[in-house]
Structure formats: structure tokens, C-alpha cells
Amino acid sequence: MREKSESVLVTRVYKMSKFKNIKLNFLSGVPVKDIDFKDILTNLDWEDQETLIRATILHERNVKYPLRNDYQKIFIKHIIQQLESNEVSDIHDKFYEILAEKISECDSEFSYKHFNVVENEFISIKESNSFIRDGTTGLKLWPAAVTLSNYIFNNPDIFNDKSILEIGSGCSGLVGLALLKSSRCKQVFLSDCHDTVVNKLIENINLNLEGYNIENLESSLLIRQHSYVNNSCEMGILNLAWEDIIENQKELMRKCKINMILAADIVYDSSIFKALVSCLKVLFNLYCDSSLQFVLSQTIRNQETFNEFCKLLKVNSFDVTEISIDNLERKIPFANEPLNDVKMYRICQNK
């Protein structure tokens, strides 16, 4: 009798940990084919199915901030198919009901992903369902930003006491949120040049920083600036175009006293390399006394294009060193693309 109840308990604990894994994969939008369901769908009673539904499709985050409709349909269909092919006798009505609801809804232009970075704490990101929208790639979260965020979670001490500027942040704000949630950095400034991108960036930061004081710092130099302050760190959002840095932003940048620049996936179009390198030169000259360094996370789509960028850096007295990321623990899973094309670099000015 006792042995039997122990084995029921062991099975339940096993199932709970499997459900947790499925939940975290689902909420962060990992492709259904890559979710490790193991043998969990071979033997699910009604109650287990209810638990699985509540942990995933009816999870409060997904109800309030839904993942892509298409993704949810594939997820539910996969579970129903598996349960059917495993001849589970009673398949929960809710799977069919929710699937019918999802089929009748259209996919919206934006959807969410939720990353469980600290126990019971999620970073939720709203992003476009298309790779390019409104003429920009910035309304999507890209793998290089995920890698950079994982690097931050793995090495928080590197960022302690630093004033950090991210350039070409895009809409997600993930890198800034990773900094705020893991390190003891002093200031984080996120920036982009595209109006819609900056608006969506503000939206994502607001979504994730409930409880922070939000101040609008007045500045004649900025088109837009928002500032979030907690006890130890201030976060600001700037509209910063690399081409305009000399005219519009120099004064502000001088005040910010940056000692680290971060960027993810900004080296893809050779027509903007000149502006980007000029911007870096301005920043390095402004902070020449602060041992400024630039950490770049980049998907290498075309080695020649990237080499061209490195060549331009060299000509302008920058050194480029690759950072090893082979052993990065993945705190933030990434869904849509393989991460193995992402590389990280440390770029410094040789004096």
C-alpha cells in the first residue's frame, strides 16, 4: 500500500517537473517540434490534462499577453494528435474548445513571448509577427540580442557600476531588462533611431518595470527620453541615430558618462557602416578617459560583409577581439533561429 502511494507521488513529481519544462518552453515560444514532451503525453489523465492546459494556454501571462495565435494552434493540435495516437481515452474538452476559439481568431500584427529569467519572474516582450515592418527590422527581437542577454545573465559582475549605452536596441528592451534584473549597473540607456521602434521599446519597458518610478527628464537635446529609476539604477530611452550623433546628441552623451557600449545585430547593411563607425569614434573620443569598450553581439549572415566592417574599424584605430561564448548557460531560450551563427566581440580603441 505504502509502496503504491510512494510511486504515485514519484510519478506526480516527475509530471510536475515535465509540465514546468513544457510551460517555460511554450511561454517563450520555442517551436513545438523542439519542445521535449518526453513520454508525458502517453499517460495523461483528465486532471493532468487540466494542469497542462492551465500551465500553458491558460497561463495568466498568455491570457493577458498572448503568444502568436498560429503558434498556439500548432501547440494544441500537437497535444491532441499525440494524445489521440497514444489512445488516451479521455481527451479534455478544453483542448478542442480552445483550439476552435483560436481558429476563429485572426493573428494580430504583434504578439508576446515570456522569458522566465528568475523564479516566478518573467520578462515579457511584445514584438512584430513579421521580420520587417514599417521599413525596419527593429520591431522584432533577434537572436543576437538573446545571446547578449544570456551573456549578461551569465556574467553580471562585468556590468556592475557601469553606465551603459545600447545602440540600435530595437523594440524589445531585452538587453536593458537583463542588465537591470541581473547586474548592479549604474545607468542603462537604450537607443534607436526609428520612431515606431522607440515607441514600442517604451511600451516593452513599461510592461516589465511596473513599480519603478517613471520620470520624463526634460531635455532639449532629445526627441524622446524616458527615465526609470529604482534604488540603484537609472534607465533612459533615447532616440539616437548614428548619423546625427555629432549634431544632436553629443552634449547629452557627454552628460551620460558612458563606460560601456552594447549592441546586438546592427552589422548587416554595409551602407550604414560609415555612419556607425563615425558614431563609435565620436563616443570613444568623448569618453577617452573612461576605458570605454564596445561589446557587440552579431549574427554573421555574410562573412564578407562582417569582414568589411572589421576592416573599417581597423582603419579607424579600433581593435576587435572575439569573446568566447561556447559555455553560455541559456537563461533565455531562443525560438525561431539557430543561435550558432551568433558571435560576440569586444571592440576597443587602440591608443
Ligand SMILES: C[S@@+](CC[C@H](N)C(=O)[O-])C[C@H]1O[C@@H](n2cnc3c(N)ncnc32)[C@H](O)[C@@H]1O
Ligand atoms: C536587426 S535590428 C536589431 C534590433 C535589436 N538590437 C535586436 O537584436 O533585437 C537593427 C536595429 O538597428 C537600428 N538601426 C539601423 N540603422 C540605424 C541608425 N542609423 N541609427 C540608429 N539605429 C539604427 C534599427 O532601427 C533596428 O532597431
